Amino acid sequence: MEHQRRALVRWLLGTGVGASIASFLYPAIRFMDPPDIPEAPVNEAPAGKIQDLKANSGKIVKFGSRPVLLVRVDESEWRAFSAVCTHLNCTVQFRDDTHQIWCACHNGLYDLHGKVISGPPPAPLEEYTVRLRGDDVVVARRT
Amino acid sequence: MPTEPVIPTESEPGWFDQRLGLASLRRLMGHKTVPLHSASIWYYFGGITLFLFVIQVLTGILLLLYYRPTTTEAYESVQFIMTRVKFGWLVRSIHSWSSNLMILAAFIHMFSVVFLHAYRKPREVTWLSGIALLGLVLAFGFSGYLLPWNKVSYFATKVGTDMAGSVPFIGAYMARFLRGGNDVGGATLTRFFGFHVAVLPGLMTLMLMVHLILVQMHGMSTPPWVRNLQARQMPFFPNFFLRELMAWYGALAVLGALAALLPWDLGEKADPFSSAPAGIRPEWYFLAPFYTLKLIPSHVWRVEGELVGLIGFALLAFWWVALPFWASTRDGLGRTKLVTGAGVLLIAYLVTFSALGYWR
Numbered sequence A: 001m002e003h004q005r006r007a008l009v010r011w012l013l014g015t016g017v018g019a020s021i022a023s024f025l026y027p028a029i030r031f032m033d034p035p036d037i038p039e040a041p042v043n044e045a046p047a048g049k050i051q052d053l054k055a056n057s058g059k060i061v062k063f064g065s066r067p068v069l070l071v072r073v074d075e076s077e078w079r080a081f082s083a084v085c086t087h088l089n090c091t092v093q094f095r096d097d098t099h100q101i102w103c104a105c106h107n108g109l110y111d112l113h114g115k116v117i118s119g120p121p122p123a124p125l126e127e128y129t130v131r132l133r134g135d136d137v138v139v140a141r142r143t
Numbered sequence B: 001m002p003t004e005p006v007i008p009t010e011s012e013p014g015w016f017d018q019r020l021g022l023a024s025l026r027r028l029m030g031h032k033t034v035p036l037h038s039a040s041i042w043y044y045f046g047g048i049t050l051f052l053f054v055i056q057v058l059t060g061i062l063l064l065l066y067y068r069p070t071t072t073e074a075y076e077s078v079q080f081i082m083t084r085v086k087f088g089w090l091v092r093s094i095h096s097w098s099s100n101l102m103i104l105a106a107f108i109h110m111f112s113v114v115f116l117h118a119y120r121k122p123r124e125v126t127w128l129s130g131i132a133l134l135g136l137v138l139a140f141g142f143s144g145y146l147l148p149w150n151k152v153s154y155f156a157t158k159v160g161t162d163m164a165g166s167v168p169f170i171g172a173y174m175a176r177f178l179r180g181g182n183d184v185g186g187a188t189l190t191r192f193f194g195f196h197v198a199v200l201p202g203l204m205t206l207m208l209m210v211h212l213i214l215v216q217m218h219g220m221s222t223p224p225w226v227r228n229l230q231a232r233q234m235p236f237f238p239n240f241f242l243r244e245l246m247a248w249y250g251a252l253a254v255l256g257a258l259a260a261l262l263p264w265d266l267g268e269k270a271d272p273f274s275s276a277p278a279g280i281r282p283e284w285y286f287l288a289p290f291y292t293l294k295l296i297p298s299h300v301w302r303v304e305g306e307l308v309g310l311i312g313f314a315l316l317a318f319w320w321v322a323l324p325f326w327a328s329t330r331d332g333l334g335r336t337k338l339v340t341g342a343g344v345l346l347i348a349y350l351v352t353f354s355a356l357g358y359w360r
């Protein structure tokens, strides 16, 4: 009898305290998860003037909040890729000496189609479309 | 009726003694002794780590007077500290150098515990609390590194938090939790600042207390090869303490010389729209995992390389954390040779991979 009463009291106390802790923790854990900040969907972005980029060179352009690598392969040939390395998120660059795309973080190498040549990146770089409108270069997402 | 005779024990305790119980504290200190043997010098490194932590707290509080944790102001505020604030360059240089020396001291301390076999029963929990402290110190280093918001620290944080993201199941949540969003940016800086100056100091203080209480409770361990346990001991207070004080002066001299002669560099301001600079690499204490990541190919069989690396590091860490539990057989015999071998192997891995990561 006495024994059962104690067990009951202990059970009530335990579940009560447990429930209180859970009710403190749940909002705290949800609080730590950052809310999504909606970004206006970007489908194309201006990438400067044609004459600003020499043949056999590349530069990073803003595509919304993401970096895109624009490459002018030669006078007439333009390409663009997501500049976010598929390995661990570093920003890649164009190498004018080897005509490749290189990630300095762990030596990942991609060719000028975004395919992985060597190093740790597990997937190719996403390719973007380049449009020339008069003097302006525009980078657009492929659909 | 005659009153009980007063037995004079010690002199009447003083005002403070009566109110604060200092006598029991003194008795506690008096009991502690430090074994004297050929490897006694390694007993100083825990204390040196503690000393450098105190320096971090003090210089960190000074930096807080001027530092501003936003992407538009962080770099400029550190620049302001270095160029305009009186002795600002020195305070920042000491904070940076001392963090490195502290991590070095913590590693030396850990390996000395391994090679002196001080993790043995009943000190398993002391070992675990020490490992927790090492983890906290590395977290301090990782979070503090981002605060000046320069190029290298920006990419180091991208890589580090992206690795957290490849943990199975909870990775995505962890990466978002660390970054305060989907990518490294202002929200990350705010969070890392909060970790660095509030969360980690709190946890560290708590863990330090646990660690020090356990050390005091169990006393200093004597290595198994020292036969005669009672042979030579040095009282902790004042003998060992005064020597430790001299070791602290030594550490201070090294720290002061490094901070003054090789002022810590600030680098270029971070720019999310620039490529990772050539020659980028993390702080030396993350070089070994960094170089390992570089070596792992994109896929091992059909699993992504980064996941393989992560699982490898996790297994290695688990094996090391559990050291006291595989260090003796069921019947309590120490596998001291095995442990020493494991320690030598781990040091060999860390040193060679760090060197390769640095030069290659």
Ligand code: HEM
Pocket: B053, B056, B057, B059, B060, B061, B063, B064, B067, B078, B092, B095, B096, B098, B099, B100, B102, B103, B137, B138, B140, B141, B144, B145, B146, B147, B148, B196, B197, B201, B264
């Ligand atoms: C209560 C303790 C601490 C406080 C209040 C504090 C505060 C700060 C502040 C305000 C900064 C930014 C200023 C700057 O970048 O120079 C900073 C940077 C930094 N902290 Fe701490 N800190 C503390 C402890 C530590 C510890 C224990 C470590 C060591 C592992 C550490 C490592 C670093 C590093 C590596 C930096 C970057 C230094 C740089 O490049 O400027 N901090 N800390």
Ligand code: FES
Pocket: A085, A086, A087, A088, A089, A090, A103, A104, A105, A106, A107, A108, A119, A120, A121, B159
């Ligand atoms: S992040 Fe690009 S190779 Fe690792």
